[in-house]
Amino acid sequence: MDGELFPRERAVIAPGAVHVPDWLGAARQRELLAACRAWARPPAGLRTVRTPGGGVMTARQVCLGLHWYAYGYARTAVDGDGEPVKPMPPWLAELGREAVAAAYGAPPEPGPDTAYDIALINFYDGDSRMGMHRDAEERSTAPVVSLSLGDTCVFRFGNTASRGRPYQDVELCSGDLFVFGGPSRPAYHGVPKVLPGTGPRELGLTGRLNITLRVGGLG
Numbered sequence: 001m002d003g004e005l006f007p008r009e010r011a012v013i014a015p016g017a018v019h020v021p022d023w024l025g026a027a028r029q030r031e032l033l034a035a036c037r038a039w040a041r042p043p044a045g046l047r048t049v050r051t052p053g054g055g056v057m058t059a060r061q062v063c064l065g066l067h068w069y070a071y072g073y074a075r076t077a078v079d080g081d082g083e084p085v086k087p088m089p090p091w092l093a094e095l096g097r098e099a100v101a102a103a104y105g106a107p108p109e110p111g112p113d114t115a116y117d118i119a120l121i122n123f124y125d126g127d128s129r130m131g132m133h134r135d136a137e138e139r140s141t142a143p144v145v146s147l148s149l150g151d152t153c154v155f156r157f158g159n160t161a162s163r164g165r166p167y168q169d170v171e172l173c174s175g176d177l178f179v180f181g182g183p184s185r186p187a188y189h190g191v192p193k194v195l196p197g198t199g200p201r202e203l204g205l206t207g208r209l210n211i212t213l214r215v216g217g218l219g
């Protein structure tokens with residue numbers, strides 16, 4: 001972000017969990033936002049996610065490649081309009097590989113079932129947040145790639161044993177990359193707070209978007 005007193009630097013938050021500030025330049029952020037707006041439209045567009053316990057997630061979501069629901073993956077928007085999920089574009093899968101290379105200094109191992117084939121896009125407005133959870137519906141152990149656009153949030157990165165402490169709070173700003181793999185892949189994480197009005201004005205987004213890229217390993 002412009003106007004920082006000190007440049008924010010790449011930080012290893014836990015083994016396999018790396019924060020790369022400002023990974024996406026302004027042009028890339030604009031392109032990604034335009035793509036998210038198109039994906040959010042029906043069919044199989046942005047929806048409110050309900051949990052089996054009767055809860056409602058405050059962040060609304062759209063999926064690509066496979067449709068995530070609480071708690072599994074499907075080929076159609078089973079908890080939405082029932083339409084087929086939109087495909088994962090090859091350029092977004094490639095961005096996932098580039099992100100892993102940027103975070104770890106080496107590209108992911110090639111091989112079967114290593115392509116980023118799922119994207120979950122969460123839109124946070126008002127006081128949307130996300131409780132502590134693990135990304136556990138994938139069968140692959142490939143790192144999760146997280147890209148943020150718009151308002152800054154507090155991203156809470158915890159441990160693999162419980163939702164509680166120890167955890168670290170990291171501010172994710174527009175354009176930031178966060179990758180969690182290896183021993184950190186099963187770590188609990190969440191978004192306790194979004195800071196309204198903190199996104200880059202020229203992006204033209206009210207609220208926050210987060211895109212996670214995942215390898216399903218679901219054949």
Ligand SMILES: O=C(O)CCC(=O)C(=O)O
Nearest residue numbers: 120122135155191210212
């Ligand atoms: O919004 C974020 O930064 C995290 C999103 C997340 O944890 C998820 O989609 O599973």
Ligand SMILES: [Fe+2]
Nearest residue numbers: 133134135189
């Ligand atoms: Fe998650």
